[in-house]
Each structure stands twice: as C-alpha cells, then as structure tokens.
Amino acid sequence: MTRTDRIAEPWGSRTPYGPGETWPTRVDSYLADGLTEADVDRWVQSATILHSNGDGLDIAVKDDRIVGVRGRAVDRVNHGRLGPKDLFGWQANNSPDRLTKPLVRRRGKLVETDWDTAMDAVANRAKELLEEQGPRAISFYTTGQLFLEEYYTLGLIAHGGIGTNHVDGNTRLCTATAAAALKETFACDGQPGSYTDIDSADVIALYGHNMAETQTVLWTRVLDRLAGPNPPQVICVDPRETPVARAATVHLAPRPGTNVMLMNALIHELVAHGWIDRDYIEAHSVGFAELQKQTAECTPEVAAAVCDVPAEQIREAALIIGTAERLMSSVLQGFYQAHQATAAAVCVNNIHVLRGMLGKPGCGILQMNGQPTAQNTRECGADGDLPAFRNWSNDAHIADLAKVWNVDPMQIPHYSPPTHIMQQLRYIEEGSIRFMYVTATNPAVSLPELRRIREILSQDRLFLVVQDIFLSETAQLADVVLPAATWGEKTGTFTNVDRTVHLSEKAVEPPGEARSDLDILIDFAHRMGLEDKDGAPLVKWSDPEGAFEGWKECSRGRPCDYTGLSYDKLRGGSGIQWPCNDEHPDGTEHIYVDGQFWAQPDYCESYGRDMVTGAPVEKTEYEALNPTGRAVLKAAEYVAPHELVSEEYPFQLITGRTLYHFHTRTKTGRAPQLQAAAPEVWVEMSQSDAADRSFTEGDLLEVTTPRGLVRARVRISGIRPGVLFLPFHYGYWDTADGSRPRKERDGRAANELTLTDWDPVSKQPIFKTAAAAVRRVSAAKGQPSLAPTTTGSAPVTGGVPPTTGGAQAHAEELVGGRR
Numbered sequence: 001m002t003r004t005d006r007i008a009e010p011w012g013s014r015t016p017y018g019p020g021e022t023w024p025t026r027v028d029s030y031l032a033d034g035l036t037e038a039d040v041d042r043w044v045q046s047a048t049i050l051h052s053n054g055d056g057l058d059i060a061v062k063d064d065r066i067v068g069v070r071g072r073a074v075d076r077v078n079h080g081r082l083g084p085k086d087l088f089g090w091q092a093n094n095s096p097d098r099l100t101k102p103l104v105r106r107r108g109k110l111v112e113t114d115w116d117t118a119m120d121a122v123a124n125r126a127k128e129l130l131e132e133q134g135p136r137a138i139s140f141y142t143t144g145q146l147f148l149e150e151y152y153t154l155g156l157i158a159h160g161g162i163g164t165n166h167v168d169g170n171t172r173l174c175t176a177t178a179a180a181a182l183k184e185t186f187a188c189d190g191q192p193g194s195y196t197d198i199d200s201a202d203v204i205a206l207y208g209h210n211m212a213e214t215q216t217v218l219w220t221r222v223l224d225r226l227a228g229p230n231p232p233q234v235i236c237v238d239p240r241e242t243p244v245a246r247a248a249t250v251h252l253a254p255r256p257g258t259n260v261m262l263m264n265a266l267i268h269e270l271v272a273h274g275w276i277d278r279d280y281i282e283a284h285s286v287g288f289a290e291l292q293k294q295t296a297e298c299t300p301e302v303a304a305a306v307c308d309v310p311a312e313q314i315r316e317a318a319l320i321i322g323t324a325e326r327l328m329s330s331v332l333q334g335f336y337q338a339h340q341a342t343a344a345a346v347c348v349n350n351i352h353v354l355r356g357m358l359g360k361p362g363c364g365i366l367q368m369n370g371q372p373t374a375q376n377t378r379e380c381g382a383d384g385d386l387p388a389f390r391n392w393s394n395d396a397h398i399a400d401l402a403k404v405w406n407v408d409p410m411q412i413p414h415y416s417p418p419t420h421i422m423q424q425l426r427y428i429e430e431g432s433i434r435f436m437y438v439t440a441t442n443p444a445v446s447l448p449e450l451r452r453i454r455e456i457l458s459q460d461r462l463f464l465v466v467q468d469i470f471l472s473e474t475a476q477l478a479d480v481v482l483p484a485a486t487w488g489e490k491t492g493t494f495t496n497v498d499r500t501v502h503l504s505e506k507a508v509e510p511p512g513e514a515r516s517d518l519d520i521l522i523d524f525a526h527r528m529g530l531e532d533k534d535g536a537p538l539v540k541w542s543d544p545e546g547a548f549e550g551w552k553e554c555s556r557g558r559p560c561d562y563t564g565l566s567y568d569k570l571r572g573g574s575g576i577q578w579p580c581n582d583e584h585p586d587g588t589e590h591i592y593v594d595g596q597f598w599a600q601p602d603y604c605e606s607y608g609r610d611m612v613t614g615a616p617v618e619k620t621e622y623e624a625l626n627p628t629g630r631a632v633l634k635a636a637e638y639v640a641p642h643e644l645v646s647e648e649y650p651f652q653l654i655t656g657r658t659l660y661h662f663h664t665r666t667k668t669g670r671a672p673q674l675q676a677a678a679p680e681v682w683v684e685m686s687q688s689d690a691a692d693r694s695f696t697e698g699d700l701l702e703v704t705t706p707r708g709l710v711r712a713r714v715r716i717s718g719i720r721p722g723v724l725f726l727p728f729h730y731g732y733w734d735t736a737d738g739s740r741p742r743k744e745r746d747g748r749a750a751n752e753l754t755l756t757d758w759d760p761v762s763k764q765p766i767f768k769t770a771a772a773a774v775r776r777v778s779a780a781k782g783q784p785s786l787a788p789t790t791t792g793s794a795p796v797t798g799g800v801p802p803t804t805g806g807a808q809a810h811a812e813e814l815v816g817g818r819r
C-alpha cells in the first residue's frame with residue numbers, strides 16, 4: 001500500500017504491461033478526516049460520475065454520511081483505479097449549501113416553499129400553456145448526468161405524454177457529434193470500440209481529445225502500456241501541448257478549426273500509398289469512389305498551408321496510422337465543438353473502414369462521450385431522439401414505440417427532427433416556447449454568448465423550472481427551483497462510452513427535503529394527468545427498478561438491447577457491455593464484427609444528413625445508396641472557420657477543461673483539494689506571442705471578442721502561437737468563499753466570449769473557435785498565474801511553483817489489490 005499526493009500525481013504510479021496482457025489491478029481509495037477502512041460502516045456499489053469513463057467504485061458510508069470512495073478491482077473499466085475528481089469530488093454531496101427545499105419566485109425573489117406548492121405551480125403553468133398554445137409552448141432541457149431510468153421517464157413524459165418535439169440535453173454541447181458521426185457512417189449510434197482495445201493496440205490516435213485530463217483513468221491505461229514492453233505509438237492532434245501531446249510519437253498541432261483539411265490529407269495519404277483494405281472496402285462499405293475524389297487534391301502540402309502543420313509531420317502520422325496492425329482512435333471536443341464537427345469526426349470513422357479496423361481486438365473507434373451518462377441521454381431519447389435508437393423518420397419505428405408506450409402513434413411527435421437547444425433558445429427569444437424545464441445542467445454558464453443567454457432565460461414570459469442540487473447561476477434565474485438528490489443518494493444505472501452498464505446504488509439519504517430526479521419527474525407526470533390510450537397512468541413505474549424493467553422492454557431487439565441485464569445481475573461484479581440479451585448473456589465486447597452493421601434501411605436509426613447543409617437524407621435516397629446496410633464512407637470539403645482573425649481580433653480563442661474541475665464547478669469547486677489545485681481562471685498564450693507583447697507569466701490580461709470580456713492572469717504555455725485557451729469552468733457564482741455571488745457577472749466565464757453558431761449536421765455549438773483580442777490590465781509583479789502545472793497549462797517559463805495537494809490530497813494505492 002502506498003500513499004500518493006493525487007493532486008501532484010493525477011495518474012498515480014505505473015503498473016506496466018505488454019500487448020495482449022491483462023491490465024494489472026491497482027485499488028485506489030480515499031477516506032476523509034484520517035478515517036481508515038475499519039471505521040467504515042458499509043460500502044455501497046456505484047461508478048464514477050464526473051466524466052464519461054464509468055470507473056467502478058464503492059462509496060464508503062459512516063454514520064449515514066459519505067466519507068470516501070474506493071475503486072472496484074473487479075470492474076473491467078478501471079481495474080480499481082480512480083482519478084482525482086473521483087477521489088475528492090464526492091465531498092460536494094455533503095456541502096452545507098445544498099438545496100434542501102423547493103423555491104418559488106414571489107415578488108421577484110426566490111423563497112422557500114413546500115413540494116405541493118412548487119409542483120402545482122409547475123404543473124398548472126404547463127397545463128395552462130398546453131391549453132392555450134399546445135405542446136409547442138413546452139420544452140425540456142436535460143443533461144448527461146442523470147440516470148438511465150430518469151431519462152427514459154423524461155423522454156416518455158415529453159414525447160409520449162405532452163407530445164412536444166422541443167426536447168434536448170446538454171449532450172448537444174457535448175457529444176451530439178459523437179452520435180451524429182456514428183449515424184453518418186454506421187446509420188446508428190453505439191460505440192464500435194471497447195476500452196480493452198488499449199490493451200492490444202499498436203497505434204492509439206487521439207483527435208482533439210485531451211484524454212490525460214478528461215479521462216484520467218483511461219489515460220492511466222495508456223501510460224501503463226507506454227511504460228511496458230512493445231509500447232503503442234501515440235498520435236495526438238491538438239493545438240496545445242497537453243500531457244497527451246507530450247507522450248505522443250507525433251503531435252500535430254493544427255490551427256483551430258482546420259481538422260477536416262488535416263483529416264482529408266491523412267486519408268489522401270492512406271489511399272495514395274495503398275494503406276487500405278480493398279477487400280473490406282468492397283465487401284462492407286459504400287462511397288469509396290466519392291471519398292477518393294474528394295481527398296484527391298488534399299496532399300500534405302495543401303493541408304500544411306491551411307493547418308500550419310509541417311507536411312513531413314502529416315506524412316509521418318499517415319505512415320504510422322497506415323501501417324498500424326491494430327489501430328485504436330478516440331475523438332472528442334477539439335473535433336466536436338467546431339464548425340465542421342461531424343465532417344471531421346466522420347473522417348476518423350472513414351480511416352477505420354478504409355483499413356478494415358473494426359470489430360476486432362485493438363481496433364476500436366471511440367467517438368467519445370464526455371459526461372457520465374450522456375450515452376443514456378441519447379439511448380433513452382432525452383436528447384430529442386427516439387428511445388433505443390428508433391428512427392424518427394421511419395413510421396414502423398414510431399408505431400412500434402407507440403405500442404411499447406400504449407399511446408396513439410400520432411401522439412409521438414415525428415413531423416420534423418427534434419428541436420436542438422440553440423433553436424429552442426431562438427423560440428424562447430421569439431416567444432413561442434413559454435415553459436422550459438431544466439434538469440441537471442447550468443446553461444447560464446455552459447452555453448455560448450452568455451449575455452444573450454441571461455437575457456433569454458430571464459424573460460418574464462418564460463416560465464423557467466430548474467431542478468438542481470445547488471442554487472446555480474441558472475437556478476437563480478428560475479421561477480421554480482426543485483431540490484434534487486444526486487449520485488449516492490438515489491439508485492439507477494448508467495452506461496459509459498464503451499457500452500458498459502453500471503448500477504449505482506443509493507448510499508445515504510439526500511439532504512433536507514431533496515428528492516430524486518425520478519421521483520420528481522413521476523410526480524410531475526401524475527400532476528399533469530398524463531395517461532396512455534386506455535386511460536391508465538402513462539408512467540407505469542414508481543421506482544428505479546420499475547423504470548429499468550420498462551426500458552428493457554423498450555430496448556428489446558434494438559442495437560442497445562438491455563433485456564439480458566437486471567439490477568441483480570449488475571450487483572457484485574463488473575459493469576456489463578450492451579447488447580446483453582439471450583444471444584449475448586454476458587454482454588458484448590465488440591460490435592460490428594465481420595463487417596456486420598445495424599445500417600439496414602428498415603432497422604437503422606438514421607438515414608444520415610447532408611454534410612454541408614445538415615438536411616436529413618430521405619428514406620428512398622438512403623435505400624438507393626445503401627440497400628444492404630453497409631458502412632457509409634462520407635466525404636466533405638474543408639470550409640474555413642466562420643469567425644476569422646482580423647487586425648482588431650488577431651487571436652484564435654479556444655476553450656476547454658482542466659484536469660481538476662468539472663464544468664461549471666458546482667461540485668469540484670466545493671471539493672477543497674480540487675478547488676485549491678485550480679482556484680481561478682487563467683488564459684494560456686504561447687511564449688512567442690507573449691514575448692511580442694512583452695507579457696510575462698502572471699500578467700493580468702483582458703481577453704475580448706465582439707461579445708464580451710474575460711479578465712484572467714496569463715499562463716505562458718506550450719499552446720501554438722496565435723491561439724489563446726481559456727478554461728470554461730468559472731461562472732460568476734463563487735463557490736470558494738462560501739457560495740456568495742460575485743458583484744459583477746461578467747469577466748470570468750469563457751462563454752461571455754463564445755459565439756452563437758453550430759455544426760450544421762450535429763447542431764453542436766462551436767466553443768473552440770472565435771477571434772479574440774488581448775490587452776494587459778496590470779503587470780504580474782512576480783506572481784505567476786494559479787493555473788495547474790501538471791496539465792496542458794504547464795508553464796514553459798521558470799519560477800512557477802508546481803501544483804501539489806499536500807497531506808489532504810494523499811490517497812492510497814494498492815497494486816495488485818483484489819478487493
């Protein structure tokens with residue numbers, strides 16, 4: 001057993017292993033207040049909630065309070081390991097400023113009330129609007145952080161009960177492009193890859209994915225391969241020098257917003273050198289000729305000029321990818337939050353189809369998720385799609401769903417694609433949406449162009465319901481605030497990016513009168529009087545297990561088939577990968593084995609979209625293109641980013657994450673170790689740009705775009721010249737000093753600066769390119785910025801003290817632990 005400062009060493013110690021071997025176990029644990037395992041009353045099974053990795057863990061409970069966590073050695077995902085946010089983030093659950101009573105707005109102020117008053121206010125307003133304006137007045141905006149059971153219930157209420165099409169999740173900001181890219185290539189959502197692919201891959205390519213910071217345990221698996229015999233080669237595509245870039249064999253640092261050009265050049269090289277599997281292409285795909293044509297002119301030289309990456313480096317990367325025997329790829333926000341998001345992500349799928357690298361060990365694609373339960377938002381239809389990957393433009397699928405729900409097919413809106421959040425905001429602005437029910441997301445910090453968002457959400461004619469665990473920036477704008485129970489205080493299941501389903505059990509009671517999201521949603525459905533076509537209650541369950549059983553039936557025969565799973569089966573051991581059914585009782589490690597897809601016209605989830613306009617492809621067109629359900633190779637031409645640099649705004653601004661915080665910090669800002677590691681916003685700039693302006697480390701800068709400003713101390717880092725990076729975690733609500741609101745709202749949140757614009761196919765907003773200016777407000781006087789030194793924000797100048805956590809951040813590691 002060793003004790004490690006897991007703030008200073010986020011990935012812990014190495015347990016090297018070689019290709020094809022099993023990743024050794026290492027059980028990580030942290031107990032607060034110097035407690036030892038002997039002090040713990042009970043351990044309750046769960047999985048991690050502050051990222052998408054889905055690491056199995058047990059929650060330690062003492063005197064009916066959560067006091068710590070321990071990784072589960074038996075879990076296939078993490079083999080016992082936990083990351084810093086997992087080890088320390090749970091402390092937010094015990095925060096004294098949790099919401100404990102419902103709040104309603106009276107004479108402009110939010111005041112405490114009882115549940116009946118609050119829920120009647122919500123249901124009555126919704127009923128009034130339904131009568132006056134119909135379902136199009138009502139919208140739901142949810143998250144990637146609830147449980148499967150909650151999403152399924154929410155989707156049923158919205159689609160089957162109220163009949164509105166205005167349903168979306170913050171997954172739109174997050175992994176809409178993952179789903180869209182999979183639907184374009186495979187005509188269906190669902191990840192081809194498995195985490196075990198890391199164990200045997202000889203090349204691992206990460207596209208716009210800072211895995212080291214955002215999926216720390218998965219990166220630990222990569223680090224352990226890198227430390228072992230016959231390590232894989234790593235390709236990193238990222239304009240910053242992230243820890244991934246530092247570990248890479250080849251680091252391509254393109255200009256932000258030029259991914260499609262770079263990918264087209266890589267594909268050009270694969271085709272030109274014959275590094276493709278012609279038999280596989282012939283037997284299992286359509287669209288090769290068009291792809292070849294589209295990329296014919298995209299030589300490394302052409303791409304080098306656009307992306308500002310040396311042509312030689314592009315060739316080197318292409319050679320590694322082209323000659324890999326077992327290629328694993330992952331893709332995330334550097335590709336997804338861009339103006340050609342889906343087009344770029346699809347290129348990664350193309351590479352795997354071209355090389356026939358699918359459905360076998362070491363050959364996975366992970367079109368990554370970010371949030372812990374984002375996969376379920378999509379599967380259950382809480383992002384506006386229909387449950388279990390049913391196709392909203394296939395009438396037979398609608399009829400089938402109507403049967404499962406016992407409603408009239410015409411009740412389920414399918415006249416047009418679901419209304420994505422950016423369009424919902426437009427409808428609120430125009431006044432046609434009058435009621436918005438927000439669950440577990442904080443749009444007043446996380447959506448682009450915050451000044452506009454605040455204006456929209458605080459309109460009088462909008463009735464805003466916010467269901468949260470804290471009085472977030474968004475909750476402060478609400479008409480009704482509903483206090484929710486969270487992870488550890490409620491039971492449910494969730495599915496990570498490699499299709500592994502985990503059960504998370506209730507460990508303790510929620511604070512005060514807080515209730516689980518599921519209970520609140522069911523209460524709402526009953527107060528709305530929602531019924532099926534025989535007059536029985538529409539929502540037929542009253543607890544999580546009932547909802548799960550309902551979902552299983554809905555998933556039967558669909559790609560994400562859960563019928564072989566049960567709460568009992570998920571207890572005690574590892575999480576299990578879907579599809580899990582009679583045919584695959586122990587789950588399924590690899591899908592798309594032997595070139596078999598779910599892309600048949602009658603079965604598939606989507607007929608795809610036009611890559612330029614985003615217009616849905618008609619069924620007849622799809623049938624003509626892909627009658628037998630092969631993988632579809634899709635090509636797109638590079639288009640320059642929409643907001644270009646100018647004399648006035650000479651920098652490209654990108655935004656993203658740091659290892660120590662989660663999103664708008666409502667949880668990690670309340671965990672002392674994490675908050676101390678990254679206490680305030682900073683801005684990253686390259687050494688040459690800083691030198692040109694005589695800036696030194698720690699100078700206070702003002703970053704502006706036409707939409708707003710942020711003040712931040714500069715960290716001179718390994719970011720490419722011409723680019724600035726801001727972490728987006730810092731809203732205007734201060735959690736560090738006892739949750740007092742700051743006086744001024746502007747000036748910290750990266751999204752004051754971002755623009756209202758999105759990818760035409762996935763509708764994912766663009767958070768990673770905007771044109772910005774900087775000026776110095778005041779000099780550092782020897783004080784460096786407080787940005788972490790262990791991460792992408794590592795300083796390239798001297799004199800910055802390293803980020804450490806001290807004694808309070810010591811966690812235990814037990815290598816080979818069997819618990």
Ligand SMILES: Nc1nc2c(c(=O)[nH]1)N[C@H]1C(S)=C(S)[C@@H](COP(=O)(O)OP(=O)(O)OC[C@H]3O[C@@H](n4cnc5c(=O)[nH]c(N)nc54)[C@H](O)[C@@H]3O)O[C@H]1N2
Nearest residue numbers: 051208210214256257332333334370371656657659662663
């Ligand atoms: N610590 C931590 N972990 C998290 C989260 C968190 O908040 N904190 N959130 C979770 C969630 S919801 C998500 S979605 C994931 C996100 O995980 P990531 O996508 O890994 O995180 P980001 O920092 O948003 O973006 C990744 C990288 O994209 C790069 N990038 C920016 N512009 C471009 C571009 O034009 N091209 C390329 N190739 N790269 C570019 C940035 O430099 C950045 O390093 O993380 C999950 N895990």
Ligand SMILES: Nc1nc2c(c(=O)[nH]1)N[C@H]1C(S)=C(S)[C@@H](COP(=O)(O)OP(=O)(O)OC[C@H]3O[C@@H](n4cnc5c(=O)[nH]c(N)nc54)[C@H](O)[C@@H]3O)O[C@H]1N2
Nearest residue numbers: 173174440441442446467468484486655663664666728767
């Ligand atoms: N500039 C910029 N903006 C971005 C991004 C970026 O890279 N750059 N990334 C985008 C991405 S990928 C994402 S995922 C979003 C994230 O953006 P948000 O979803 O807005 O961020 P969170 O802070 O995770 O908000 C979750 C809210 O749910 C509450 N909550 C937590 N658990 C529960 C629960 O069990 N029940 C209920 N009812 N509430 C709960 C939390 O207190 C918090 O207020 O941000 C997006 N915005």
Ligand SMILES: [Mo]
Nearest residue numbers: 173174370371
């Ligand atoms: Mo996300």
